[in-house]
Amino acid sequence: xxxxxxxxxxxKDVGFEQNGKWLVKGVSLQVEKGKIVTLIGPNxxxxxxTAKIALGIYKNIEGQVEKxxxxxxxxxxxxxxxxxxxxxxxxxxxxTDNLKDDALDEALTLTGVKHLKDKNLGNLSGGEFQxxxxxxxxxxxxxxxxxxxxxxxxxxxxxxxxxxxxxKISEKLNCGILLISHDLHTVMTATDHVVCLxxxxxxxxxxxxxxRNNEYKALFGEQASQTLSVYEHKHDHEHSNDxxxxxx
Amino acid sequence: xxxxxxxxxxxxGIGIAFVTGxxxxxxxxxxxxxxxxxxxxxALLGVTxxxxxxxxxxxxxxxxxxxxxxxxxxLEKKTNLPGDALLGLLAHSSLAVGLVAIGFxxxxxxxxxxxxxxDILAVTTDDLLTIWIGGALILLVLKLIWKPLFASTxxxxxxxxxxxxxxxxxxxxxxxxxxxxxxxxxxxxxxxxTGMLIIPTAMARNLSDNPQKMVIFSIIGxxxxxxxxxxxxxxxxxxxxxxxxxxxxxxxxxxxxxxxQTIQLKN
Numbered sequence: 154x155x156x157x158x159x160x161x162x163x164x165k166d167v168g169f170e171q172n173g174k175w176l177v178k179g180v181s182l183q184v185e186k187g188k189i190v191t192l193i194g195p196n197x198x199x200x201x202x203t204a205k206i207a208l209g210i211y212k213n214i215e216g217q218v219e220k221x222x223x224x225x226x227x228x229x230x231x232x233x234x235x236x237x238x239x240x241x242x243x244x245x246x247x248x249t250d251n252l253k254d255d256a257l258d259e260a261l262t263l264t265g266v267k268h269l270k271d272k273n274l275g276n277l278s279g280g281e282f283q284x285x286x287x288x289x290x291x292x293x294x295x296x297x298x299x300x301x302x303x304x305x306x307x308x309x310x311x312x313x314x315x316x317x318x319x320x321k322i323s324e325k326l327n328c329g330i331l332l333i334s335h336d337l338h339t340v341m342t343a344t345d346h347v348v349c350l351x352x353x354x355x356x357x358x359x360x361x362x363x364x365r366n367n368e369y370k371a372l373f374g375e376q377a378s379q380t381l382s383v384y385e386h387k388h389d390h391e392h393s394n395d396x397x398x399x400x401x
Numbered sequence: 402x403x404x405x406x407x408x409x410x411x412x413x414g415i416g417i418a419f420v421t422g423x424x425x426x427x428x429x430x431x432x433x434x435x436x437x438x439x440x441x442x443x444a445l446l447g448v449t450x451x452x453x454x455x456x457x458x459x460x461x462x463x464x465x466x467x468x469x470x471x472x473x474x475x476l477e478k479k480t481n482l483p484g485d486a487l488l489g490l491l492a493h494s495s496l497a498v499g500l501v502a503i504g505f506x507x508x509x510x511x512x513x514x515x516x517x518x519x520d521i522l523a524v525t526t527d528d529l530l531t532i533w534i535g536g537a538l539i540l541l542v543l544k545l546i547w548k549p550l551f552a553s554t555x556x557x558x559x560x561x562x563x564x565x566x567x568x569x570x571x572x573x574x575x576x577x578x579x580x581x582x583x584x585x586x587x588x589x590x591x592x593x594x595t596g597m598l599i600i601p602t603a604m605a606r607n608l609s610d611n612p613q614k615m616v617i618f619s620i621i622g623x624x625x626x627x628x629x630x631x632x633x634x635x636x637x638x639x640x641x642x643x644x645x646x647x648x649x650x651x652x653x654x655x656x657x658x659x660x661x662q663t664i665q666l667k668n
Contacts, residue, residue, distance in 0.1 A: 205558070210558050210562055223564045225563050226563070227558070227563055231563075232559070233556075234556065237430055237432075237556065237606065238430045238555065238612065239606065239609050239610050239612060240555065241610065241611050248555055248556075248560075249559065249560060289488075326484065
């Protein structure tokens with residue numbers, strides 16, 4: 154009962170088809186309060202698609218999505234803003250919510266970009282913009298955060314600091330986080346649950362379990378799991394280059 | 402006070418400028434200027450229907466334009482034609498059908514020039530009521546949908562993900578577009594309504610660094626255009642719509658100098 158109450162979003166066997174091709178199929182996962190769930194997988198494996206299904210951006214989907222909160226913060230992977238619209242950082246921060254000025258300052262300070270508050274959004278560098286995106290998502294103190302490669306383009310030291318911040322936020326706000334990341338090191342240290350995608354769920358579990366999994370190794374190479382002890386076990390299927398499953 | 406036709410025209414123009422300012426910003430931001438044209442052209446059909454059925458013109462235009470907007474949405478889903486081709490198809494065919502229909506209505510004398518380009522003599526006290534009550538309603542609804550509409554203008558997926566229902570806001574905005582065309586056709590004329598929507602806004606863009614400022618400047622630009630345009634319309638006996646839009650153009654050209662200055666300051 155208590156576990157049910159903690160669930161923020163639950164995907165049951167979801168899939169999404171576009172132009173006759175399944176971007177993802179048969180994905181089940183759930184995000185709970187205070188937990189970080191990370192999606193990993195190669196390019197085109199359906200990570201962002203899965204996040205968008207969970208958020209309700211894609212509507213004609215297979216399977217079921219149950220959302221138990223409406224207080225959501227989202228950092229999309231790509232964002233294109235049309236500069237016919239003059240927009241300062243502080244206007245962008247208020248995009249989906251009417252926040253008080255100190256809540257806004259607090260979030261911008263946390264991600265280290267408070268000095269950019271009055272700057273025009275179009276004049277920011279890629280890394281600065283990414284920090285603003287993250288600040289916007291956390292400023293409303295969401296119950297569920299969906300972060301699609303939130304630190305892309307951020308400098309190396311900043312990257313570590315932001316991942317620490319994400320971890321801290323999940324503890325402080327007790328919010329659930331659905332994270333998409335390429336940084337396997339971070340995934341292995343900060344995450345509670347890993348879902349490895351390649352058009353479908355290849356494997357999932359704790360970071361340790363996933364690192365031991367053969368499919369994970371096949372996708373990311375031996376090195377990715379070297380830091381953790383390696384267990385050999387037989388896998389039941391392989392992937393062709395386009396992600397189709399080949400049964401052994 | 403409203404006995405004088407010129408006072409009526411001024412009061413009507415002020416009411417219209419207050420509404421076209423904020424709506425025009427969304428037209429520019431969402432790249433809808435050709436869409437506005439299409440709705441405006443279809444208004445002629447609305448006028449003919451109103452005359453044939455002896456119906457209120459503003460209501461008839463509002464309904465016709467809304468239907469054209471609906472047809473556009475359907476066509477976008479059903480055909481592989483690009484959006485601008487569909488807009489052109491609807492704009493010109495509804496204009497053509499409207500003009501043909503007028504040809505058949507020989508029993509009524511039409512002031513086609515007035516319809517196309519606006520006529521300050523034509524504004525009645527009833528029209529003032531339509532403009533001010535209709536305009537107030539449009540602004541009220543726009544205020545209610547401002548958050549989701551603005552958020553989805555910046556980024557659709559963010560708005561959708563964070564639960565703002567951008568599709569509903571977009572549908573309501575389309576209706577508001579039909580409504581502003583319906584109430585402003587007598588003053589500005591159906592060929593130039595989009596000009597009234599986008600030229601003051603374009604001027605405002607040159608002067609603003611944030612959305613609120615752009616809306617305010619857009620309203621001010623619209624008001625100035627109405628004043629200058631109507632006075633010159635009276636003075637030189639020119640049709641009101643082109644006079645207002647030409648005034649807006651002059652303001653836009655002035656705003657370009659402001660840009661030049663700021664660029665020089667930055668260097």
